[in-house]
Amino acid sequence: DGGITQSPKYLFRKEGQNVTLSCEQNLNHDAMYWYRQDPGQGLRLIYYSQIVNDFQKGDIAEGYSVSREKKESFPLTVTSAQKNPTAFYLCASSTNRGSENTIYFGEGSWLTVV
C-alpha cells in the first residue's frame, strides 16, 4: 500500500545521546517535512525538503539535523543539543503539483528522554 512509514513508533533516549527517526514514503512525493507536536499543542515545523539533496530549516530547527539522499527517505536526527526533545514527531510529504497539493502524514513517533 502507498503511504508514509515512520519508525520506530516509540523511542527512548538517554541524556547526551543522538537518535534518528526514520521516515520513508512510496507516494513519489517531491517534498517531505518533519513536525514536532507537544502535548495539547499544534504542529511546529522542524525541517522540510523540496528535492533530493536540499532542505531548509523550519521554525524550530535548533538541535535537529536531516538528510535527503533519496527521494523516498527523510530521516531526522535529534542531537544532544536539543534540550527538550520529549515530544511526538510527525513526518509528512506532499506532491506540490498545482491542484494535487496536499500534505499527508505518517503515524508519528514518540520520543522520550530518560
Place this chain on the structure above:
Amino acid sequence: AQTVTQSQPEMSVQEAETVTLSCTYDTSESNYYLFWYKQPPSRQMILVIRQEAYKQQNATENRFSVNFQKAAKSFSLKISDSQLGDTAMYFCAFMTRGSGAGSYQLTFGKGTKLSVIP
C-alpha cells in the same frame, strides 16, 4: 507573518447533531490551499477536507463540509450527523508558496478538541 486562529479550544456535540468548528487565517497570498485535519487519540493526522482558494464552491466530503469566506479569511468546518468516531482534535491549516522555487509551506492552527457525547 501567516497565522491560523482556531478560537474554540474545546467543543462538544450530541451524537447525531451538527457542529461547526471555526477557523480564521491571515495571509497576503492570493493563491493558497486550506485544509482540515483530524487527529484522533491514536495521534495520526488524517485529512478531512481540502479547499482551493480560487474555487468559490465550498468543498464537501460526505458528512463534512466547509464554509469558505475568502474576503473574511474564514474557513469553518461543519460536521453533520456527528458520530462517536468523530471525537478528536481538529486542526485547520493552509498551504502557501514557500521561499524556494516550487516549495510550499503548511501553517497550522492550535486545534479544537471535539467530543461527541452519546
